[in-house]
Amino acid sequence: MTERIQKKEYLNKIMTAMEAASLIKDGMTIATSGFTPAGYPKEVPKALAERIKREGTGLKINLFTGASVGDELDGELARAGAIKRRLPYQTQKDCRDKINCGEIDYIDMHLSHVSDFVRYGFLGKVDIAIIEAIAITEEGYIIPSTSLGNTPAFVENAEAVIIEVNTRHPKELQGMHDIYQPLKPPNRKPIPIISPKDRIGDTFIKVKPDKVKAIVLSDIPDSVKSFPSIDETSQQMADNLIGFLENEVKKGRLPENLLPLQSGVGSVANAVLGGLVKSKFCNLSIYSEVIQDSVLDLIDSGKVNIASGSSLTLSPKGMERFCNNIKEYKSKIILRPQEISNSPEVIRRLGVISMNTAIEVDIYGNVNSTNIMGTKMMNGIGGSGDFTRNAFISIFTTPSTAKAGSISSIVPLVSHCDHTEHDVQIIITEQGVADLRGLSPKEKAKAIIDNCVHSSYKDMLREYFNKQMNKCHISHRLDEALSWHYKFLQTGTMKNS
Numbered sequence: 001m002t003e004r005i006q007k008k009e010y011l012n013k014i015m016t017a018m019e020a021a022s023l024i025k026d027g028m029t030i031a032t033s034g035f036t037p038a039g040y041p042k043e044v045p046k047a048l049a050e051r052i053k054r055e056g057t058g059l060k061i062n063l064f065t066g067a068s069v070g071d072e073l074d075g076e077l078a079r080a081g082a083i084k085r086r087l088p089y090q091t092q093k094d095c096r097d098k099i100n101c102g103e104i105d106y107i108d109m110h111l112s113h114v115s116d117f118v119r120y121g122f123l124g125k126v127d128i129a130i131i132e133a134i135a136i137t138e139e140g141y142i143i144p145s146t147s148l149g150n151t152p153a154f155v156e157n158a159e160a161v162i163i164e165v166n167t168r169h170p171k172e173l174q175g176m177h178d179i180y181q182p183l184k185p186p187n188r189k190p191i192p193i194i195s196p197k198d199r200i201g202d203t204f205i206k207v208k209p210d211k212v213k214a215i216v217l218s219d220i221p222d223s224v225k226s227f228p229s230i231d232e233t234s235q236q237m238a239d240n241l242i243g244f245l246e247n248e249v250k251k252g253r254l255p256e257n258l259l260p261l262q263s264g265v266g267s268v269a270n271a272v273l274g275g276l277v278k279s280k281f282c283n284l285s286i287y288s289e290v291i292q293d294s295v296l297d298l299i300d301s302g303k304v305n306i307a308s309g310s311s312l313t314l315s316p317k318g319m320e321r322f323c324n325n326i327k328e329y330k331s332k333i334i335l336r337p338q339e340i341s342n343s344p345e346v347i348r349r350l351g352v353i354s355m356n357t358a359i360e361v362d363i364y365g366n367v368n369s370t371n372i373m374g375t376k377m378m379n380g381i382g383g384s385g386d387f388t389r390n391a392f393i394s395i396f397t398t399p400s401t402a403k404a405g406s407i408s409s410i411v412p413l414v415s416h417c418d419h420t421e422h423d424v425q426i427i428i429t430e431q432g433v434a435d436l437r438g439l440s441p442k443e444k445a446k447a448i449i450d451n452c453v454h455s456s457y458k459d460m461l462r463e464y465f466n467k468q469m470n471k472c473h474i475s476h477r478l479d480e481a482l483s484w485h486y487k488f489l490q491t492g493t494m495k496n497s
């Protein structure tokens, strides 16, 4: 154990997860490590949920994380009824259900905002930070595990810190992190990253020793799921995306090795990155948030030289692969706090190409990434807004239909808007590509309907649009604009009977 916990004075802070969980009181704000779902604490939240269920205390906490976390945290605490307020992003089913029935107050935030909001005191005080680490150094510095998320800001601003030292993660992860914390305005300086490969900070997190109230041992792996195999629709979208990028190179608007790439989460995003492996692009770089299995494929195929992100979100197989070749991957992957991986300043400077997935898009190019039928929260905006607004080229992909064709992903008006037409430049479905750059709203509508809509909905959308043509700058019939959603909720399909 002294290999993982090198600061001798900390050895007497080792306690059971249940003892550490007893430090958590009703109404506290608990901020944890963890990002999509990598590097989150597991033992203490499980013990807390067990304690709440056993004691029936009705204890509730506000839970802040980096992004989504695993079942041991969001799932256990949601099922124990222990989450009062949750931010900034989640993907766990029980947590989502409780958000959607109004039991959990959810604050869906841009990921780059969270550390600042904590630092500035906008979210009140953080009582306890629970951080997963792979080790603690002789000086008492924390070596984080598979993600960085908001961990540095949480550690600095929390009143107390609990560290879960997870021996399951390889200790060779040490050295992969690059930890830089911006000062508060008016003293903030430019973030000195001019290339995705730049290292600008420390490989550890400093913490005042008297803040560390408990150290808990763990060996539970991150619960990252494997992706399903890539279907025909996703493959077609990936092909359309590659074709678009090739054309941009041909037109001289992108260099041959493109610009740093960001890719979102989910099965579609995974397929899109997978498509790059088979493309002829090489010497690529990644400046993104989530480093998924497909990034290992890109590194292995020699396509990617450097990948910067905030988490190492690898499936069990991907983690095995990573561990077997850790030295090579370590030289090509950098993990940063999410306020740096998602920093608008850095994204704009590097000229990142953002590629995110939409739930639905409207004919004028507004994008809904979060709320199904305008009212059911899916996951959250995550980093898609940080990247889209600041990208060199912002791209959204979506299959043209959902739920076996009963929903058109292109609708007259989005039922919730996360990314406005001002930020969205390219829409890609399996049908084709709509390039919205430099187009007026009417021209955008034509490009989207002609290129991206499924044949079952094309005439319906044309009819909707043609009725409004030339009426105003952006034309809608307010009685019809959301009628497609309403029809689906009433009849189970957006199609005309």
Ligand code: 0RQ
Pocket: 036, 067, 068, 089, 111, 263, 264, 265, 266, 267, 268, 269, 289, 290, 356, 357, 358, 359, 360, 369, 370, 372, 373, 378, 379, 380, 381, 382, 383, 384, 402, 403, 407, 408, 409
């Ligand atoms: O429903 O779960 O019941 O099957 O939405 O859709 O097709 O499985 O897509 O896994 O790629 O996720 C936008 C949610 C896509 C994700 C989203 C239904 C569909 C299915 C999921 P089921 P798929 P994916 C980086 C950037 C926001 C955050 C982000 C996401 C379910 O990419 O959360 O981009 N993005 N962050 O059937 C009704 C429609 C629908 C629909 C799909 N039009 N109407 N239901 N669905 N389209 C990462 C981070 O920031 C951390």
